[in-house]
Amino acid sequence: MKYTKVVIFWIAILFLNIVFESQINAFIDKYIMALNYANIWAKVLYVIIMFFAAIELARNIKIIHASILIHCLFISLLYFLYRQNLIEHPNWKYEILFDDIKYADVIFIPLIISIVKYVKKWMKNIYNKFLSNNSASELISNNPIQSKNEDKLSYAKDAENLLNMLIKNKKRTSDGALIIGLRGKWGQGKTSYFNLMREAALSRKDVILLRLNVWQCSKYQTSVKSLLKIIADGINDISLKNTINEYAKVIIDADISYLSKILSIFYRSKSPEELFQSISKQIKELDKTLIIQIDDLDRLTSEEVFDIIKLIRVIANFNNIFFIVAYDEEYINNCLKMLHIDSSYLEKVFHIIYPLPVVSRNEQLETIKKGLVNSLVLLDVNAEKIITDFMTRIGNNITLRNAKRLSNTIQCGLTDLKDEDGIKLDLYDYILINYLQMINSNAYSFLANLADTGLYAYNDKCLKWNMNSYSLNMDKDILDLIKNNNEQLSEEEYIEQRLKKDVGDENIELTYIIFRELFDQERNGVARICYINSYQLYFNRTFDKKLVEKSTFKSSFNNGLDDFKTNLNKWNKEDFDQHNLMRLIENFQCETEEKWEQFFTALLEITPKSRVWTSQQYRRNEKRILIPIPGWDLLKSNQSVSSDKKQTLGNALYHYFYEKEILENDSLEILKKKLTLVLSSDMEYTNLMKLFNIAQISYKDIFNLYWNPYIQKGGSYKDFDEDFWYIVDKVYFSDRLELCEIAKKHIKLNIDEFIANYPIESILYSHLYLQELFINYNELGQSNGEWIPNFKQFLINIENKSQALNTYIQNLEKHLSNPKQ
Known part of the structure; x- marks a missing residue:
């Protein structure tokens, strides 16, 4: 085992104690028992020594390796056993000593603190691993990673290598600081890289690693003070700290302090140059390498960027210091350009330019995809497919940072939109609309404030209104139509003439892709964003009372046929959204043939007696009557995973709608309604049965199957036979x-x-x-x-x-x- 040597060492110590017990007792009698502990001043001195020893231990003990933990555990265990007399040792002199040196218990405290620290760190690592595997129930932190356990980009090893390289090349800073530029784009992980380097430095005794976050320093004077204070506190030498404080005062306050000018008559303070040389000399004599990380440079203004560069190049250019400055090259060059400074200036500032490790795009995308999938894993959805579709449609145009933001946004927003059946809206649309607000806030605002009127075809808006839904307005203007037979705008024309006008040109190509997906009329769903009555759900996250929720629909069906029939009749009224009800019916899926047949039976409650008559009524602008198409979304699905479900649906369809014996036992009203459902999706139903070799049904077969029982049961011409004339027209x-x-x-x-x-x-x-x-x-x-x-x-x-x-x-x-x- 890795820590066997440590355990063997302590077993040897115990063995030697037993073997040399008499010699140890003699030593105690001669040297320790002779001490006069009864003297009050000896006790006071002893308490003071123990007190400061405890403080120093508490401040400096850092358990990094498990081997140190094992040492602490053995020491604590032995001390505890003998201190509490849990081990009998009548021949040992320790028992007598404990009454007088009981104040040594204070040393026991930092040992316990150290053990607790280690256990806490160990538990935190376990918790972080748990979060990485079960992140769906937790928000994903958009903060930089803190340890290599969170390292998904394989930066840890490179950060440790850079640290080792600097320590080995300490002599290169003998004549002044060496400045390294850690180059990486914004959001690429520069702060995370710094944190991983700091974690590696904690296990080293030959390095002092410090961090200055310049974003927190609003003024140049503050930056100077902060940097010099960080150096003073990090080295923790009283003499050096005093010199640095004096240096900071001379640099910043000398010219504005009247008191300093008055005092200078009587007392001559050292010059900045003298103080600089003194600090530099003391730092050079350190037996440790001093590394200072400068972070968040690309969050500053142009003037502030220049001030920080001047600070590390002039004010803090001490010996034995490595500065590592994290920066976005494009941003810093733009800052210098605004100050009329050539970009080559950076070559004079940085002695070494060290780019962040290049992580392949495939690795990044895999990390992004995994994070997004994990954020949806607790929802009752095919998260893998949804995220794959999303990534494919946007052409993988997403960063790791935006992916984290997107995951958190989705989880926060779905709090009020999730129930036991999943979410109340279309998750794919919801992901798209939230990503849209990240890449083009104007486009999101345009959609959020979209009115229900004024979106007819042939206007200049990027969307148009189509009765129950919105779609992209690709139609040409009327004047263009007169001149040109082409009735549709090209994608380029649409983007330039319509989309940019309404949403601006920020990330316009990606914005168009998202618009195209959001308002795709071919994609099926229940509460999609393109449907008029569920549209506002994506922005106000409040479910309209006229909309039947998917979970309500499903639970009603599971409660039994009678309950479902009752609710269908209730929902099939003007008080409820008929388009929403149709989409619920078309989207619903059953697991067994028996369930499908129960579903068909319930739907006959709200099915009209004639498809043709209903269509003619709709063309006459009379009240529209719903004709449900059960299994429609499943029929349209191209997923291979739905093959078994389609087979089940096909078997149920044949048995319920096309078996002669079944139809002969149906009532005349049921026959009429069944034919209405059959004719509403005749090609899809017959093609499905043909695909799975269930049956090959033609229009002629449908006519004969329904005509004979219709005639036998006294069918009339009142409202039903028109469906037969429709079939005649099709053959x-x-x-x-x-x-x-x-x-x-x-x-x-x-x-x-x-x-x-x-x-x-x-x-x-x-x-x-x-x-x-x-x-x-x-x-x-x-x-x-x-x-x-x-x-x-x-x-x-x-x-x-x-x-x-x-x-x-x-x-x-x-x-x-x-x-x-």
Whole structure:
């Protein structure tokens, strides 16, 4: 084991104590017992010595290695055992001494403090490791890392190597300070690098490492005082400290202190040069290397940057000092440029320019991705996919610092938007919108204050309003449309003419990418930012009462079919957002075929009896009736992981909507509603079943499957048969003829009911699907478009006409002879 030697050493000590017990006792009798502890002044002196010894121990004992901890533990253990007489030692003289030297207990205190410090540090390291693996429940610190346990960029080894190199080259500072420029971009980890170097220095006795944060020094005088005080306190030599204090006073206060001028008549103080030489000489004689880190230089103004450079080059240019100055080259060069100083000036300042270690972009991205995924791991989402999509879409244009900020922003904002089912909004959109406010605050403000009106097409806004949603306004202006047949702006035109106008040009390319993702109409979701009624949720984080929450929808389904039906009927009212309800239905997924069939059954409660009739009603600007499409988002998903779920959905669809035996046992109303659902997503459903070799269903098959039970159960022409005419319009020539004959036969058998439900005006001017039954097709499936004469002849050929039919034929002839009537 690593620390076996330490343990063996103490076992040997105990063994020697036992073997040489008589010799030790003789030594105590002769030298220690002879001391007169009864003298009060001896006791006072002893207490004073023990008191200062304890203070010095408490100040200087730093347990860095476990071996030191083991030493402290053994010393403390032995002292405690003998002090409390827990080990019998009648022949030893220590027991007698303890009554007189009990004040030595004070030494025991710093030993315990040291042990506690070590345990605390050990626990902190364990806690940090726990946080790195379970960071989702904690905010990620955007502060620099403090130890190599947090080092994700592999800086620790390089920082330790630099430290060792400086210590070995101490002689290079014999004629003055050596200044090293630690170059790195803002946010790249310069302060973290300094912290790792400091951690490495703590285990060394041949170095003093100090830090000056110049951002905390607002004035030049403050910087001078701070730097000189740091040096004085770090070296901790009373004589040197006094000299440095005097040097600081002469440098800063001499010209403004009238008292100093009066005193100078009677007392001649040393000059700055003399004090400088004295300090430099004393520092040079140190047996340790002095390293001073200068941090946050790239947070200062141009004048302050120049002051700090002058300070370390002139005022503090002592022997035996290494200055390491962390800086962003681009920023510092801009500062010098503002002062009309050439950038080559830095070459005169820094003796060595030492760039931060180059971490490959792939390593950085992997670290960023891992951090973002960890921040979402406690949510009920596929965090890996969401973050991968996010990183891919933005082209990996994100820094480690921004990634930490983004993680914290997401976690803070989701506090009120998270429930047992995950989050109430679209997480991918939420990540995008929060990253947008980091890279373009104007764009975020524009979206946050977006009005619900004034976003129609052909205006000059970057977004437009499309009934239930917002989308990118890629449409050309009306004048452009007249001149050019191209109805869409190119990406470049859109960015220049629309986007920049509304959001400015900061990070405009990345801003466009985020806008394109946020307002992508093809991406599915429940409460997406592009949907009108969930839009403000991303900014005020308050869920609208008209929106049904995903968790509420799910829990209602899990509570049973009756409860779910009741809630569906309640939600399918004007008091609730119908678009939101549709998206919940389309997004919902079940784990088993049985659950899917229960879901379909519940949806029939709010499904209209005719798809065609509902669509025509919507075109007439009447109240829109919801036609849910269960499983829509799953059908549209391209994820390979959803294959099993699609298979389950396909099996459930076939059994519930396409099995002849099931349909024959359904009521007429259920048949009507089932056909409505089937026709709402006919191609997607049939393609899904074909993909998994479940069945191959055509429009002709759908017609026959539903027509026969519909007729058998007394189906009428009141509001349902139009769906069959829709199917006829969809099939190919040979099938169309076959289905037309089936439909016409039914019309002939139920002619009085037919003419009661199809007025002449409806047939002539609005009923497009019915026309398909009476158009003549040639062998190539082409028609001449003439159908009314065929329809009239069809009516005339019906035998045993009723009075109603004769009247219907007469009215038809009147309309044909006088179309304007």
